[in-house]
Amino acid sequence: MEKSFHYYGTYCAAYLAGCSHEESLEICYSAQLVDHCSKTFLKRIGGPLSAATTQLTGEMTQMRFDVIRLMNITRIWASFHFLPYDLSAPVHKGGKQYRNKYRMICGPNSDLLVDTVNLAQDHGTQAAGLAMHVLADTWAHRYFAGTPSFVINNTNRFFVELLPSENEGVFEERPVKFKHNPRASDDLDAGIYVNSAYQPSESAVMNLGHGRAGHLPDYSFARYRYVPAWADYEEVLKDNPAEYYQAFCQMVYALKCLRGINGPFRKDMYDTAAVAAHESRIKTILQKRQLDDDTCCDWRAFGEELSGCSICDFELDAYDQEYLDAPESAKNETFLGKFILAALAQKGMVVNRIYASGNPLAGRSVDYDVRGFAGMKDFLPLIDYLRGGGELG
Amino acid sequence: MGSIRRFANIAFGLVMIACSVALMLFPENALIVVAVVLGFWLVVFGMRNLVYYFTMARHTVGGLSLLFVAVIAIDLGAFSFTLINNPRPAVVLYLIGCNAFTGFVSIMRAAESKALDSRWKPSLIHGIVCFALVVASLVFMGSERIIIAILCFGLVYGACVRIASAVRPTEIVYIQ
Numbered sequence: 001m002e003k004s005f006h007y008y009g010t011y012c013a014a015y016l017a018g019c020s021h022e023e024s025l026e027i028c029y030s031a032q033l034v035d036h037c038s039k040t041f042l043k044r045i046g047g048p049l050s051a052a053t054t055q056l057t058g059e060m061t062q063m064r065f066d067v068i069r070l071m072n073i074t075r076i077w078a079s080f081h082f083l084p085y086d087l088s089a090p091v092h093k094g095g096k097q098y099r100n101k102y103r104m105i106c107g108p109n110s111d112l113l114v115d116t117v118n119l120a121q122d123h124g125t126q127a128a129g130l131a132m133h134v135l136a137d138t139w140a141h142r143y144f145a146g147t148p149s150f151v152i153n154n155t156n157r158f159f160v161e162l163l164p165s166e167n168e169g170v171f172e173e174r175p176v177k178f179k180h181n182p183r184a185s186d187d188l189d190a191g192i193y194v195n196s197a198y199q200p201s202e203s204a205v206m207n208l209g210h211g212r213a214g215h216l217p218d219y220s221f222a223r224y225r226y227v228p229a230w231a232d233y234e235e236v237l238k239d240n241p242a243e244y245y246q247a248f249c250q251m252v253y254a255l256k257c258l259r260g261i262n263g264p265f266r267k268d269m270y271d272t273a274a275v276a277a278h279e280s281r282i283k284t285i286l287q288k289r290q291l292d293d294d295t296c297c298d299w300r301a302f303g304e305e306l307s308g309c310s311i312c313d314f315e316l317d318a319y320d321q322e323y324l325d326a327p328e329s330a331k332n333e334t335f336l337g338k339f340i341l342a343a344l345a346q347k348g349m350v351v352n353r354i355y356a357s358g359n360p361l362a363g364r365s366v367d368y369d370v371r372g373f374a375g376m377k378d379f380l381p382l383i384d385y386l387r388g389g390g391e392l393g
Numbered sequence: 394m395g396s397i398r399r400f401a402n403i404a405f406g407l408v409m410i411a412c413s414v415a416l417m418l419f420p421e422n423a424l425i426v427v428a429v430v431l432g433f434w435l436v437v438f439g440m441r442n443l444v445y446y447f448t449m450a451r452h453t454v455g456g457l458s459l460l461f462v463a464v465i466a467i468d469l470g471a472f473s474f475t476l477i478n479n480p481r482p483a484v485v486l487y488l489i490g491c492n493a494f495t496g497f498v499s500i501m502r503a504a505e506s507k508a509l510d511s512r513w514k515p516s517l518i519h520g521i522v523c524f525a526l527v528v529a530s531l532v533f534m535g536s537e538r539i540i541i542a543i544l545c546f547g548l549v550y551g552a553c554v555r556i557a558s559a560v561r562p563t564e565i566v567y568i569q
Contacts, residue, residue, distance in 0.1 A: 057505075058505075066554075066555075066558055067398065067558075068558050068561070093452050094448050094449050094452060095448045095449070097448070097449065098448060098449045098452070101449075150450065150453065150455075150456070151449045151450055151452065151453040151456065152453075154453055154454060154455050154456075155454065156454040156455050158454075183508060198455065200450075200455065200456070200458045200459050200462065202445060202449070202450075227454050228454075229453040229454050229455070229456075230452075230453065232452065233454065
């Protein structure tokens with residue numbers, strides 16, 4: 001998903017869930033920050049590098065691809081963008097290695113999603129926003145894994161886009177053309193999209209996530225059929241407008257849970273009642289074929305109509321100075337400090353679940369309550385904060 | 394990284410350093426050893442791809458190319474074994490091929506990183522060093538000693554990177 005949904009869409013969901021304008025802004029800022037909190041960003045503000053929630057293309061191009069880097073990639077992308085659907089899924093083909101990769105495939109309504117949302121409970125708007133990013137991405141990124149894998153994430157030339165025709169409910173098919181220039185932009189009218197290059201190597205970074213399918217999973221208007229690498233040559237149909245609408249309704253439900261209205265978060269629950277009055281408006285925005293800047297304008301107008309307040313643009317450095325100026329002992333009290341703690345907690349939880357399932361792809365996890373502290377020092381502030389009696393929010 | 398993998402990485406790094414020292418100390422048959430190791434490595438690479446194809450890649454779209462990669466690598470490996478009587482051209486070709494490819498990729502990476510306002514100088518330097526090694530391999534094609542020195546440089550560099558990666562703490566902490 002892109003800024004339109006993670007920032008403006010999340011604002012609307014938070015407001016419909018009963019949050020104030022200010023709370024909604026904090027939640028949507030945190031949701032969008034997940035796509036920007038890279039190692040480069042953390043170096044700039046002097047934050048712990050283990051709290052990175054994304055990797056920039058520039059960082060990836062500089063990377064050597066040994067086991068540690070692959071684990072690091074998996075930790076980041078599986079924890080924040082491609083939450084695994086079923087870590088114990090039955091797999092009847094391939095060996096153990098194949099099984100481990102297959103179990104990393106992302107999907108909505110997983111046990112890990114329940115853990116993710118409930119982890120954010122009572123931990124402030126930063127943790128809530130982060131959880132909403134993860135939730136929304138489980139819909140957009142389903143069928144892809146947050147680990148480099150040729151046998152899971154590869155696609156081939158059978159990739160067809162379904163375009164709305166003049167007759168409602170009838171779609172015209174058009175083959176998708178892909179090109180590999182990372183600096184080019186998608187041509188929606190001609191159906192030409194940028195994707196990562198074909199690289200028949202299991203752990204090549206080109207085979208990370210939905211790189212081989214380009215930005216199509218991130219476009220709310222996109223409907224397409226393709227043959228996923230893992231599906232035994234069976235076709236899969238992806239209807240983004242319908243799924244993004246479900247994601248929106250689930251965000252409203254989840255945010256109400258986090259506000260203590262619905263009790264603990266459960267799977268397959270959607271607050272369609274709260275969204276019903278706006279269904280047509282939201283679906284119109286989701287189905288409009290346009291690039292993200294224009295979609296942002298539509299979501300923003302909708303959000304401003306809902307709250308009657310102006311929604312400021314997302315500025316990456318909005319909270320930098322507060323964090324930089326804070327003394328070391330008070331950094332955890334700042335906006336970015338709380339976001340960093342939420343990111344460390346989420347990464348720690350997801351990596352632990354993957355490791356506990358017997359899957360080594362995200363590396364080792366040390367349970368602090370069982371073994372005490374061992375491992376990466378970046379997690380010390382989280383331990384100090386949680387065991388020091390404080391909460392994240 | 395588990396303790397077994399950590400230990401294996403350190404041990405392998407040390408073996409690489411020991412090999413480079415041995416190559417420098419006993420250069421008489423060094424190129425023959427290198428040709429054998431190169432052939433062996435290509436065969437192993439091909440076999441691994443073959444296993445990868447039969448256990449994983451054959452289930453997936455576009456996986457068939459892995460079968461061809463495996464067969465070609467095994468074939469090249471077998472070819473390397475036949476060069477034991479006159480190993481210098483094979484080793485020089487290997488050095489030029491590897492370094493030229495790595496240098497080209499590094500410079501492309503640097504160009505892309507620069508366009509993305511990211512760190513680009515380390516990649517550029519890496520690319521330039523690789524091309525310098527290509528030039529050195531071409532210029533000193535006739536000198537076994539210098540060819541061996543270039544190989545040893547690559548081995549020691551690879552070993553250092555491997556050992557440094559192995560000693561870093563990497564465990565993620567989970568607090569319930």
